[in-house]
Amino acid sequence: VEAPPLGLSCLSTYLRSKGFSTQILDLNIYFYNKVDKKHEYLWEMGSALYWREKGAFDKILYPILEDRLRYFVDKIITSGVKVVGFSVLSVSQNLITAEIIKEIKKRKPEIRRVLGGISVSVDEQRGFFEQNLVNMVDGYVIGEGEVPLLELLDAYRQDREIKGIP
Secondary structure, three states, rough: OOOOOHHHHHHHHHHHHHHOOOOOOOOOHHHHHHOOHHHHHHEEEEEEEEHHHHHHHHHHHHHHHHHHHHHHHHHHHHHHOOOEEEOOOOHHHHHHHHHHHHHHHHOOOOOOEEEOOOHOOHHHHHHHHHOOOOOOOOOEOOOHHHHHHHHHHHHHHHOOOOOOOO
């Protein structure tokens, strides 16, 4: 598996057409391709609990992925980016996304962190991040992302206030 989701490719293409440099790093694809074969079951439908339930995540999944997660965060931090966006398509991605955001905030707080995707567009699901990542997420992109994300990035580039951006 190597191709990122179509939505990310569309966002990237749109932002590039507006003069922004982009790079897509798909954590799910990266982990799946790098994990030991004996752990591939974690991507099967019956394994969602490991991704969603904090106790199972901390005890079973995180120790398996921790080194790769740190590598991924290192890659983001050393890339020189000023903004990193996360597309959260399912509640199964909440805990792993939260761990990455916490690590980026701790190690390089000046990198802005933006969340979008289907799960973030739903109030109840976005609430997970609002409650668990207080002052760690700089912006949320709700619904279709092209125009709001462009406006958000333009505001960051011009050091303008982001309130009022849909």
